[in-house]
Amino acid sequence: MSLFDMRLSEIHNRLANKELSVSELTEASFRRIADTDHKVGAFLALNEDGARKQAAELDAQLASGGERGLLFGLPGGLKDNMVTEGLRTTCGSRFLENYDPIYDATVVQKLRKAQSVTIGKNNMDEFAMGGSNENSAYRPARNPWNLERVPGGSSGGSAAAVAAGQVYFSLGSDTGGSIRQPAAYCGVVGLKPTYGLVSRFGLVAFASSLDQIGPITKNVEDTAYVLQAIAGHDERDSTSADVNIPDYLSALNGDVKGLRIGVPKEYFGEGIDPQVKEKVLEALKVFESMGAVWEEVSLPHTDYAVAAYYLLASSEASSNLARFDGVRYGVRAENPANLLDLYRRSRSEGFGAEVKRRIMLGTYALSSGYYDAYYKKAQQARTLIKRDFDQVFEQFDLIIGPTAPTTAFKLGEQINDPLTMYLNDICTIPVSLAGLPAISVPCGLADGMPVGLQIIGKPFDEPAVLRAAHAYESHTEHHNSRPALS
Structure with missing residues (x-):
């Protein structure tokens, strides 16, 4: 068994009994990355000096009998849109290829307080815009279950790193499904907390009313530990x-x-793979066997979710990414003719195609004469979607369904078809628009690839979501499946 297949409690017992040191854990992480990341591409930057220094300090503390934090000694990864002092933060973009932050995000500070070890920054779709990690400006990440398939996005590197056994946990960010969908594709556990539960300070903004940081782990218990540390x-x-x-x-x-x-x-409905549907229905039978009851319900405005989301998220991205102008930080065009030329060339050279597409869409939706027709209508649709959930939760404790309509698709299969790519988030986007907590847990394999089960809760009712996910996990073995790479 790999060290990173053990539960957090098992690792802590080994550390306490002096059977293992934090430095050994850290070196095991770096060895695994050295052995596998040329195939997986889960990391954009490694924190080798900093991590080894952290590990040595924690070992000294362990030897002296000092108090141990919640995540003591555990090697973790961070999606590369969370700023880290002294460790380059690129957001998967050429625009920030030279950006070295001068402060830490709040979640980074909280992880340090919990005494985890930061191994490095995980690969991602540029500025978190994408569902396959193919929009990274540096290299695509690959799915450890099948290197010809995508790991999902935009937190694809974070999910792939956990699935490949490179780190014990990672943090991702979820705007429309960017933690849950890659967790489903990579056969790991991914939680999107209620909007506002985890601080976004230091998270490079994509869509401010939707972005939320959350954990990716190999089991639900460890997800609860990480959430406890960062909430x-x-x-x-x-x-x-x-x-x-x-x-x-x-x-x-x-x-x-x-x-x-x-x-x-x-x-x-239409577009859901029959095998995915079958695995979710099998999971519901497991809940039945444990004494839960389920009933079909309707969320009638779901059909409007994808359109509303891409209008709202792109509009907020248009505003948030206006700060990347070639003046204050990031790439700067050489020898501009004037200020407007500096803006135009810096942004043209720094941003990738998908980011430009969404900036254009968002700017159009916010423009005079179109604001009411597009942005305002999308906000109204968002309200109706949230009301759908509110009405269901008047009678039910949780909502359960598939995380993604299919398993992971092949690299290059959808990159030139944005609409099809966007529709992969049909099951996760409504939850984000409503600001609700949701977790994806493995519920089986379809043609050798993981299937994710999505459990959705009421606002700030993470305990109910975690309890249901943990109960399901304890009655199945899906979370113990590992890719051949592992």
Whole structure:
């Protein structure tokens, strides 16, 4: 068994009993990356000196009997849109290929307080815009289950790193499914918390009303540990929710008897792979065997979700990415003729095709004469989508369905077909528009590729989501499956 196949509690026991050191864990991570990342492409930058220094300090603390943090000694990865002091942050873009931040994101500070070890920055679609990790300006990440297939996106590198056994956990960001979809494609666990539960301070913004940071791990218990470490109010983030943070680990009691589950018929319509549907229905039978009850429900405005999302997210991206002008940081065009030429050439040379596509779409939707027809209508559709969820949650505790309509597709198969690529997020986007918590857990294989089960909860009801996911996991073995690469 790989060290990174063990549960967090097992690792902590080994550390406490002096059977293992943090330095050994860290070196195991770097060896695994050296052996596999030329195939997987999960990392854009490694923090070798910094990680080894962190490990040595934690080993000294362990030897002296000091108090151990929640994630003590665990090697972790960070999606490359979370700023890290002294460690390059590129957002997968040529525009930021020379950007070295001078401060840490709040989640990075929280991980340091929890005493994890930062191994490096994970590959991603440029500025988190994409669903396959093929939009990275540096190289595509690949799925450890099949190197000819995508790992999903935009947090594809984060999910691939965990699936390949390179790190113990990683953090991704989810705007329309960018944690859950790659977790499903790579056969790992990915949680998108309620919007506002985890601080976005230091997360390079794509769509500010949608972006949310969350953990990717190999099992639900470890997800609860990581969420416990990173959740909480942050006065530096104006969208951070000032709510009490419960003990997420205490929610993992396995009791789902009497749990009421709604299953949206819209999530099983046209475009859903029959094998994916079959695996989700099998998962519902497992819940039945544990005493839960489920019933088909309707989320009638689901059909409008993808269109509303891409108008809203692109509009916010148009505004957020206006700061990348070649003046303050990032690439700068050489010998511009004037200020406008500097803006035009810096942005043309720095941004990739997908980022330009979304900036153009968002700028158009916000422009005079089109704002009411597009942006305002999309906001109204968002309200209706949220009301759909509210109405279902009046009678049900959770909503369950597939995470993605298919398993991971082949590299290059959809990169020139943006509309088809966007439709891969049909099951995850409505949840993001409503700001709800949702987790993806493995629920089997279809033609040798992982299938993800999505469990959706009420706002700030992560305990119920984690409890259901953990109970399902404890009654199945899907989370123990590993790719051939491992």
